[in-house]
Amino acid sequence: MAAAASPDAVRSDHQRPQGDARANAVVADAVPHVRLAGVGKSWQRKLDTFVALDNIDLCIGRSEFVSIVGPSGCGKSTLLMVIAGLIASTHGSVYVDGAPVERPLTDIGIVFQRDLLFEWRTVLDNVLLQAEVRGLDKAASRTKACDLLAKAGLAGFESRYPHELSGGMRQRVAICRALLHECRLLLLDEPFGALDALTRDQMNLDLQRIWSEERQTAILVTHSIEEAVLLSDRVVVMGARPGRIVHSVAIDLPRPRTVQVREGAAFGHYYAEIRGAIEHA
Amino acid sequence: MxxxxxxxxxxxxxxxxxxxxxxxxxxxxxxxxxxxxxxxxxxYPPYVLPAPSAIALRLVETAGLMWGHMLTTLVEIVGGFFLAVVVGVLLAAAIVFIPFVERGFYPWLVVLQVIPKVALGPLLIIWLGFGYLPKILIAFLVAFFPIMIDTMVGMKSVERDAVFLMRSMGASQRSTFFLLRLPHALPHVFGSLKVAVTLATVGAIVGEFIGADEGLGYVLIFANGSMDTTLMFAALIWISAVALVLYMVVGAIERACLSWHVSQRSGAGAA
Structure with missing residues (x-):
């Protein structure tokens, strides 16, 4: 069984002096793509201070697929929004390619639990929203959007409206929208949480396939340990109150992974280890 | 299909x-x-409740005359309504996006709303005379508030994550407004328009009550003065017909604009 490393041990792979970050950018994994240093987030409430995130250190290598799991309310989603620059941290810093994140990152693809499709736009126009906001070339974006939709099994649905689609199909459209521009970082905030188990399995496989083509750095927040193990290179376990990292497991399973991987012994070990970490958090 | x-x-x-x-x-x-x-x-005596046949006969006899009065009232209603739509939506956007407008003006708009507009009528007549203007203004005053409130609600009720999504695409405030907030608010806006168009009708008629020499409200008051109940019923039928037609026009525009919205899907055909 692949050794479960402590967070520090895993991080040591990526921790290099910041100076050579850009010089070595070509060498995969040489430099952390995303680095969190002592990130904390707290809210002032009427009587006390609510600590959502406490002293989070995390390094994520280029092209690495990392999942963050943990109990409800442990701040997983908040952490993702802090990385995206959409919520400001109160302590510490987030670095992407060595540069501190001070405003919303715009060269990322982001998918939320709710698909957030605009009901007044067709499927194709929803995907093209990305191009419209960014002012990308129309014809090229259109071609790429149709291509992505076809890959997601949505060919022929381009001119349908979101309300004509099932939950799984809607979320596929949202993923296509996130992938339309060439992004290096994919942030997924429980994208499959609202889907039934069978649809979810299929979506996991599809996401793996799509991701393996471009190998963006991906950070997936999820409730599902199975999903995390199936998709990730590394699973980070968070504990609640305050939200903090309690464990980190490198997943050493060959890719591409199939649903059958879940029946293997190695998968079972990973599952048990993560499960244990969550329970003892 | x-x-x-x-x-x-x-x-x-x-x-x-x-x-x-x-x-x-x-x-x-x-x-x-x-x-x-x-x-x-x-x-019961006919001056209390005239026979429907008498009212029908009167409707036919006075059709030409009523048509002219109806046009006057229509101009007042539509004028007040359009003013209410433009001002209501713009004010709502200003309140949602400019904190000073919310702090400085919103309380006064609420005060304005609680003043019975009918009570303002006589004042408006002094200021603006007996023409179209005071009626349009009363219709506007009665109609704009629901439009403003519903538009505000529509623009504010955009999900946080949808705004996050736009920001992560690098969207400006402006494009977030036009691509997300405005279309998102549209169902709310149209809901309020249906209310507002009937309110504008009330406003115009009341304005004519206070001081006018033409319009369906004037006919109503005139008929009342001469105890001509049959004519009153005829005027009432005209007023209701105008209100109904305007309501249906707004409904039709809504259906055309909001074909994507839940309220417009098969079976939900309201009008």
């Missing part, structure tokens, strides 16, 4: 609607018949 199916669906809907209307029509006919009998039997 292929044309043939669309056509059949449309036809089936029309038939369904006609069936619904048939029952409504039946109630109308029976009601009229009862009133007719009551009037002819002398159960």
């Amino acid at each position: 292929p044309d043939t199916t669309a056509g059949t669906v449309w036809m089936r809907r029309w038939v369904e609607r006609s069936v619904g209307l048939r029952d409504a029509f039946l109630v109308f006919v029976v009601g009229c018949a009862l009133l007719e009998v009551g009037a002819r039997a002398g159960l």
